[in-house]
Amino acid sequence: MAIHPQAGRLPAPETLENIPALVSAYYTESPDPQQASQRVAFGTSGHRGSSLSQTFTERHIHAITQAVCDYRKQHGIAGPLFMGADSHALSEPAFRSALEVLAANDVQVRISHDGSCTATPAVSHAILCWNAEHAGQARADGIIITPSHNPPCDGGFKYNPPHGGPAETTVTSWIEGRANHYLDHLNCDVLRLPYNRARRSSLVQGYDFTARYVEDLPRILDMDAIAASGVKLGVDPLGGASLSLWDPIAERYKLDLTVVNTAIDPTFRFVPCDKDGKIRMDCSSPYVMSGLLNMRDSFDLSFACDPDSDRHGIVAKSGLMNPNHYLAAAAWHLFRSRFQWRADAAIGKTLVTSAMLDRVGQELGRKVIEVPVGFKWFVPYLSDGSCGMGCEESAGASFLCFDGSPWSTDKDGPLLCLLAAEMTAREERAPDEIYRSLTEQFGAPLYQRQDAPADDKVRTCLKALKPEDIQLQSLAGSPVTGILTTAPGNGASIGGVKICSEAGWFAIRPSGTEAICKVYAESFQGEQHLQALHAEAQALLQRLLA
Structure with missing residues (x-):
């Protein structure tokens, strides 16, 4: 595009x-x-x-x-x-x-x-x-x-x-x-x-x-460590609901936190346009976040939330973090610092979230529970503590309190923003530095989503797929290790298909809110391999619709 x-x-x-x-x-x-x-x-x-x-x-x-x-x-x-x-x-x-x-x-x-x-x-x-x-x-x-x-x-x-x-x-x-x-x-x-x-x-x-939200934060975050570190924080609420939270949080916990934009205006005239020229308050978009990116040298760490504050955008000195990268770093920190969580508490992720989380989970000895797209699938796991964290590639996540009880069973943008500050304070390095060390250990994946128009025929075809309908033995030169039309975490239909190899994967699914088909791919072997994955995904889609 x-x-x-x-x-x-x-x-x-x-x-x-x-x-x-x-x-x-x-x-x-x-x-x-x-x-x-x-x-x-x-x-x-x-x-x-x-x-x-x-x-x-x-x-x-x-x-x-x-x-x-x-x-x-x-x-x-x-x-x-x-x-x-x-x-x-x-x-x-x-x-x-x-x-x-x-x-x-x-x-x-x-x-x-x-x-x-x-x-x-x-x-x-x-x-x-x-x-x-x-x-x-x-x-x-x-x-x-x-x-x-x-x-x-x-x-x-x-x-x-x-x-x-x-x-x-x-x-x-x-x-x-x-x-x-x-x-x-x-x-x-x-x-x-x-x-x-x-x-x-x-x-x-x-x-x-x-x-209630502000007073309860010590149940889930090390607010004392953030304050003691003196980390300088910048926040852009993007004209949304998180605006009412930040000043009370800064005052209550004595944080060095500056809200860089306090405007509320339903035209959102102060939000830079997204890649398609439309106003869209997506805090994971570098175009939308260009204002905060231009100020990143003024802060040790800065962040933003979307209008209802269920998504997070993290800006480190190196720039806006890819949501997949931040979630991998967050999981690495959380599962090494929350000692009261269940010993078998898993990492929860949607099928189209980075496989880096699988490698992090394997290293930490934690099971990874993979569910279809939609945060609703994490609710039972967060409720009973069987997942310490649930996350999705579109910059949405939540995790448990220190004692293993649920904090929220919906996505929580401010929580993940403040977690970045806790990580910086307790690990003595920013989340982007933590992620960089993970890539040195596990490889540096490339991830990309492409969109294509989708009508009812496309939706019906994808929803009816079964693994035996896909005749693929190899994927961009590597043996196929899995063909999924249901999520391995809970057996629920994914409304499409995901095909995996050790070197990468692709997934095809129709959007639940737009007339498009989403094609995701991730490679641990570089840009050429990523494009090969996308080409095979598009070829499969064309064969299915022929």
């Missing part, structure tokens, strides 16, 4: 989102349930869409929220529902719409006490804390209004059940079907109060998400 000339530059004023038009469309546009693209659809990260395409409107949110209320009632979930929202323009109206339905259904709701945006991991942590401290009582769950790092025109809605993490496919499928039933009947059976009445209801109470 060609790099857009605006990549890494601030967006031109004329390209900024028209926020009044976007919000107006949320209330005035209505989906056509006969159009598949305008129905409720939960991908790997909830329902996402835009009011401008009639895929994220007031009617959608009313229907989805009523479906969540029905699900809670059916499953006896009667505790408080913790609800947060990020800083996208559509998050505020969707938050209000959801509150109207929740209050009408007599749901106890906990929302930010001061009206600030709420980070995804802070909601997950709040759910887990409530349920741990009220064992045997009514269980809590949560809703997060966010499209993650998607462009400013998008909105999103996620449901987290009482386990605190992203809902399982069985749950989201039920909610999706129920919500579409309401859409089909013009939401006639959706219960709803006017917003002012809902907001004043005694069912709706303020909750200090920030205070």
